Amino acid sequence: MLVADRVIAIAIMGLSAYFMWHAVELPVGWNGMTGGPGGGAFPFWLSLIMMLCAGGILIRSLKEEATDQKFFDGVMLHSVIMVVVALFATIALIPVVGAYIAIPLFIFWYIKIYGKHSWILTACLTVGTPVFLFFFFEVTLKILLPKGVTEPLFFPLYAMFF
Amino acid sequence: METLALLGEGFATSLSPLNLMIVILGVTAGLFIGAMPGLGSVNGVAIVLPLTFIVPPSSAIILLCAIYYGAMYGGAISSVLLGIPGASTAVATTFDGRPMAQQGKAGLALIAAAVASFVGGTISVVLFTLFAVPLADLALAFGPAEEFALVLMAFTTFVGLGGDDVLKTIVMICLGLVLSTVGLDLISGQPRLVFGDLPGFYSGISFLVLAIGVYGIGEILYTIETSRSAPSVTPAKITLRELGAGFKAMNRMWKTMSVGSFLGFFVGMLPAAGATPASLMAYGIARSTSKKPETFGKGNIEGVAAPETANNAASTGSLLPMLTLGIPGSPTTALLLGGMVMWGLMPGPMLFIEQPDFVWGLISSLYTANFAAVAINIALIPLFVWALRMPFTVLCALVMVLCIVGGFAPSQKMHDVWLIAGFGVAGYLLRKADYPLAPLVLALVLGPLMEKSFRQTLIAEQGNVLAFIERPLSATFIALAALFFVLPLVKYLRKGGRQSIAPAE
Numbered sequence: 001m002l003v004a005d006r007v008i009a010i011a012i013m014g015l016s017a018y019f020m021w022h023a024v025e026l027p028v029g030w031n032g033m034t035g036g037p038g039g040g041a042f043p044f045w046l047s048l049i050m051m052l053c054a055g056g057i058l059i060r061s062l063k064e065e066a067t068d069q070k071f072f073d074g075v076m077l078h079s080v081i082m083v084v085v086a087l088f089a090t091i092a093l094i095p096v097v098g099a100y101i102a103i104p105l106f107i108f109w110y111i112k113i114y115g116k117h118s119w120i121l122t123a124c125l126t127v128g129t130p131v132f133l134f135f136f137f138e139v140t141l142k143i144l145l146p147k148g149v150t151e152p153l154f155f156p157l158y159a160m161f162f
Numbered sequence: 163m164e165t166l167a168l169l170g171e172g173f174a175t176s177l178s179p180l181n182l183m184i185v186i187l188g189v190t191a192g193l194f195i196g197a198m199p200g201l202g203s204v205n206g207v208a209i210v211l212p213l214t215f216i217v218p219p220s221s222a223i224i225l226l227c228a229i230y231y232g233a234m235y236g237g238a239i240s241s242v243l244l245g246i247p248g249a250s251t252a253v254a255t256t257f258d259g260r261p262m263a264q265q266g267k268a269g270l271a272l273i274a275a276a277v278a279s280f281v282g283g284t285i286s287v288v289l290f291t292l293f294a295v296p297l298a299d300l301a302l303a304f305g306p307a308e309e310f311a312l313v314l315m316a317f318t319t320f321v322g323l324g325g326d327d328v329l330k331t332i333v334m335i336c337l338g339l340v341l342s343t344v345g346l347d348l349i350s351g352q353p354r355l356v357f358g359d360l361p362g363f364y365s366g367i368s369f370l371v372l373a374i375g376v377y378g379i380g381e382i383l384y385t386i387e388t389s390r391s392a393p394s395v396t397p398a399k400i401t402l403r404e405l406g407a408g409f410k411a412m413n414r415m416w417k418t419m420s421v422g423s424f425l426g427f428f429v430g431m432l433p434a435a436g437a438t439p440a441s442l443m444a445y446g447i448a449r450s451t452s453k454k455p456e457t458f459g460k461g462n463i464e465g466v467a468a469p470e471t472a473n474n475a476a477s478t479g480s481l482l483p484m485l486t487l488g489i490p491g492s493p494t495t496a497l498l499l500g501g502m503v504m505w506g507l508m509p510g511p512m513l514f515i516e517q518p519d520f521v522w523g524l525i526s527s528l529y530t531a532n533f534a535a536v537a538i539n540i541a542l543i544p545l546f547v548w549a550l551r552m553p554f555t556v557l558c559a560l561v562m563v564l565c566i567v568g569g570f571a572p573s574q575k576m577h578d579v580w581l582i583a584g585f586g587v588a589g590y591l592l593r594k595a596d597y598p599l600a601p602l603v604l605a606l607v608l609g610p611l612m613e614k615s616f617r618q619t620l621i622a623e624q625g626n627v628l629a630f631i632e633r634p635l636s637a638t639f640i641a642l643a644a645l646f647f648v649l650p651l652v653k654y655l656r657k658g659g660r661q662s663i664a665p666a667e
Contacts, residue, residue: 008591125556
C-alpha cells in the first residue's frame, strides 16, 4: 500500500513537471499589457501546486510505517489485467478490422473465454450487440462507426438504410 | 403565485406524450442501473449520455434527470436484496435493510425504501421549486468576479468538508483544472498543452471522455477486483397485504422522513457533500432521536426510511445550484451540466429568462419522475430480483462496449476512445490509492468557467487583484472559501493527525 502510494505520488509529480514544461510555451507570468495572467499561467501554476501536494504526500508516506495491507488483491489483479489488455487490444483493432469485428471478438472473449458462460448466451450477445449498435448509431443517429477493412461489406447495408 | 403559473406551464411540457415516455423510460433504466451493484447514478448518466443524442436536447436532459432519480431509488434494491450497496449513496440503507431481508421482510424493506424515496424526492422538489426563482434572481447580479469566487468556494468545500485526504483532494482539483486547459487558450486562442501537437488535443478534453473513463471503465475494473464471488440474492415477494403494512408503517414516520428530506436537500446543495453523507447523517439523527435506538442495525424500518429520504432529497438539492448558478452540487449534476453546455443550454440565471419552457418543463418533470419511480419501483420488484441474478461478467462486457462506442460517438475520433481507456485505468488506480474522483470531474467541468471569469475580471479591472474582494458578494464567497480551506488545518492542529469521515459521493 505504502509503495503504491509513493509510486503514484511520484508519477503525479512527473506528470506535473510534464504539464509545466508544456505550459511555458505560452506566457506564464503577469501580462502587463492586458492586465492579468498570460495564457500558460493557469496550467503552469496549478501544475506547480499539484506537484507540491504530491511531494507532500510522498514525504508523508516516507514517515509512515509499512502495513500489511496490500494495494492489489493478488487473485483478482490477474482478472483486472486480462480485462485491461483485452480492452486495449479491442480499441487497437477497431480502426484496422472495424468495430463490427473487434467488438464481437471482445464480447466473445469476455463471455465465453473469460466468463465461461454457455454457448447460447455467448451467441446471443455476440450477434445481438453489433446488430443493436448498427441500428442505434448508424441507422438512427447517423453516426458511422469505424469499419476498417470491412467497409466494402457495408455498402449493401448503406444502400438499404440511407 | 407566479412560480405556480410557471410550474403549470412546465407541466404542459413535461406531460407531453414524448416527455412522459422519456421520464418512464429514464426512471426504469435508472432503477436497473442503480440496482446493479457498483453502478450508481453517476455511472449511469456517464454511460448513457452519448446515447441521448437520439432525442432533442431538452428531452435528453429530462431523460438524464429521470435516470438520476431512478438510480437513487434503485440503489436501495441491491442494498436490501444483496447486502451490497447499489451505489455509495445507498450504503446507509444496508445497515437496516439487510437485517430486514434476512428476517424475511425484504419486501417490506423495499416498499419502505420506495415510499421514503418518494417522500424525500417530493418534499425536496417542492423546496427546489420555491428556491429556484429567488436564487436565479440573485445570480443575475453575478459578474465574472462573483463567478470566479463561487467556483473557488465550490472547490474549497471539497477541501473543508469532503472528508478525504486534503493533499490528495487538492491534487485532484488541480489535475482536473489543468486538464480543462488543454486545447486552445480561451483569451488568446493559442494552442496550449497539446502534447507534441496531437491534433486530438486541439479541441480539448471533453468532460464526457473523463467521466466515461473514470466512472465507466474505472468503476468496472474496480468492481471486478472487489467482487470475488457472486453474492446471493434474497428473494422478495410483494403482496397487497405487505403493501398495506408498508404504508401503515410509513405513516408513523413523518418526523424521520421530513428531517431526512430537509437535511438531504440542504446537504445535497454543497458540491463536496451530496447524497452519501446526507444519508449517513439522516441515519444517525434517526437513531439518536429514536425511542429505541438499540433496534437500529437489527432491521428497524426507520433505519431504511431515513437514509432513503435523505439521498433522494440530496439528489434534487444538488440540481438546484447546477440549474440556477451553473455550479453543480454533485458529480452527477456536473455531468448534467456538461451535457447541457454541449447542447447549447447554458445553465445559470439566464436560462430561466431565455428558456423558461425548458427550465419549468424540467422542474415539473421531476414531479412526474417521482410518481413514475415509486410506481415502477414497487411494480417491478420481482423483475429486479431476477435482474440481480444476471452474471456480473455479462454486465461488465456490455458496459465496456457501451463505453467504447459511447466515447466514440460524440466526437467520432479514436483519440477520445484511447483517452477513455487511459483515464479508466488511471481512475481505477487513483481510486484504489484513496484519491477522490468527484473533485477531478467537477474541476474539469468548471475549469473553463473558472479561468475565463478570473481573467475577464482582471482584464476589466486592469490587473487589479483586489477586484475580487471589493465587490460584496464576491468578497463573501472568497471569505467562505478561505474558511473552508482553513477548516482542515484547524482540525489537523487540534487532533494532530489525519481525519477520516465518510467519503463523499
